[in-house]
Structure formats: structure tokens, C-alpha cells
Amino acid sequence: MTEPLLLVECLHKSFGGLSATDSVSLQVSHGSIHAIIGPNGAGKTTLLSQLFGQLRPDSGRIVFNGTDVTHASTSARVRLGMARSFQITSLCLNLSVLENVLLASQLRRGGWTGFWRRATASRDAVEQSETVLAQIGLLERRRDVVEQLSHGEQRQLEVAVALALDPLLLLLDEPLAGLGPDEATKMIALLKNLKGSVSMLLIEHDIEAVFSLADGITVLDFGRVIASGPADEIRGHPDVRKAYLGHEEDEHA
Numbered sequence: 001m002t003e004p005l006l007l008v009e010c011l012h013k014s015f016g017g018l019s020a021t022d023s024v025s026l027q028v029s030h031g032s033i034h035a036i037i038g039p040n041g042a043g044k045t046t047l048l049s050q051l052f053g054q055l056r057p058d059s060g061r062i063v064f065n066g067t068d069v070t071h072a073s074t075s076a077r078v079r080l081g082m083a084r085s086f087q088i089t090s091l092c093l094n095l096s097v098l099e100n101v102l103l104a105s106q107l108r109r110g111g112w113t114g115f116w117r118r119a120t121a122s123r124d125a126v127e128q129s130e131t132v133l134a135q136i137g138l139l140e141r142r143r144d145v146v147e148q149l150s151h152g153e154q155r156q157l158e159v160a161v162a163l164a165l166d167p168l169l170l171l172l173d174e175p176l177a178g179l180g181p182d183e184a185t186k187m188i189a190l191l192k193n194l195k196g197s198v199s200m201l202l203i204e205h206d207i208e209a210v211f212s213l214a215d216g217i218t219v220l221d222f223g224r225v226i227a228s229g230p231a232d233e234i235r236g237h238p239d240v241r242k243a244y245l246g247h248e249e250d251e252h253a
């Protein structure tokens, strides 16, 4: 059997007496989109932060692309091919669209040293950044200062910045949060477009978007996995229908 890109086993994290992540196990296969859903406070963000090395699990194991990263730093995980796009804007608003992507691209190429001297002059870095901007639909805006972009375009740029790290796995924290219907539709199309070139693990509250995007879904409640599997299976799961889709099981009997 092919090894999954991400393997999470029995991950546990408590805050005082509260189990925010309670024995969570899941797998993300190469080339797939996997979604984590669940009500507010279910432990989705806590899980993502442990996967990216920003929070240390109390116990359990995280294996990424064959390497045990349970105790690895965030920067080590980035070097191994993980990137995270944040729900809260983390862009340099007074730099151009291209400069924001170049910053990330430069990190991938060996750190910050000499960025201002070399990165803007490096043809490779500019070409790679422009390819990413084209993928994400922002090439036309590359010279604009970020604060001139709409909220939806800024969210697209956050994804582009994460992609500039050339990840194997992109962790997305509520990619549709705060987007209007048109912007959300655009973001869903962009993420679908990326499928195949990068694997994704996303947290998202918009259930219909999740079902249209995800191959696999893990449902959390009070830190525990209540269901996990292919999207079609999860859509039909009685607990999920009841809790998230507003259907009682017998309504459709």
C-alpha cells in the first residue's frame, strides 16, 4: 500500500483539564484535498497548529512524507515541504503583490540574507513568483501594492505566498472566511485548479464548499474524531447529517 503523505496517530493536546485534541488519527494521501470540519471549539485550529509545529502535542505521532516530524520545528517542516496559509492576514500590506511572493520564494531559496540586494534582481525567483501568481489569478496585479487589493484578492495572495514555498502539502486555515459569494466561488475554483500540483489539508466552515472540494473529510467534535473517510461517505454519515447538515436520519428514510 502507498504510504500517505501525512499520517497522524493518536494525537493528544490538553489545555488544563480540556482535551482540545483527543486521540486524533487521520491520513492525507498524495495529491488529495482533505478537510477538517466540526463546530466552533472542536479543536480544528489546535490540530492544524500541531501539524505545522506551532503547538507541541502531549502525545501521539505525526509522520510527513515518511519522516517523523512530531518534535520537528516549523522551519524544519517547511523544509520538508509543508506550508500554511493563515486565516488572519499575514501579508506585507505596503509591498507589492510580487514582492510578497518573492519574500516567500527567497525563504525557500535559502533565507532572508541579501533579500533586498538579490531577490528582486534574481530572474529565477521572479519567474517562479510570476508562475505562482498566474496559477492563483493575480499576475495582472503583480505591481500593485497589497493594500490596493480587495479582501478576496488578499486571501488569494496568502495562498500564493504559501505556494511560493513549493510545498508538497498546503495547510489552509478557513480559505473562504470573510469572502463574499463571488470571491468564495473564485477561491473554490482556484483551489480545485491547484489539485494535482499540491496536496491540501484545510479547515473550513462552509460545508457545501468542503463537499465540492474535498476527497476526504475528518469530522471533529470536542477534540475527538467522530467520523473520517471519503467525502461521499461523510456526507451520508448520520451524526454528520444531524450535526452539520441539519437533517435527521429518518427524514430521508
Ligand SMILES: Nc1ncnc2c1ncn2[C@@H]1O[C@H](COP(=O)(O)OP(=O)(O)OP(=O)(O)O)[C@@H](O)[C@H]1O
Pocket (backbone or CB within 6 Å): 015, 018, 020, 038, 039, 040, 041, 042, 043, 044, 045, 046, 047
Ligand atoms: N491556547 C489555548 N489555551 C487554552 N485553551 C485553548 C487554547 N487554544 C484553544 N483552546 C481551547 O481548545 C478548544 C479547541 O479550540 P480550537 O480553536 O482548536 O477550536 P476550533 O475547532 O478551531 O474552533 P473555531 O471553529 O471556533 O475556530 C476550545 O475549547 C478552545 O477554547
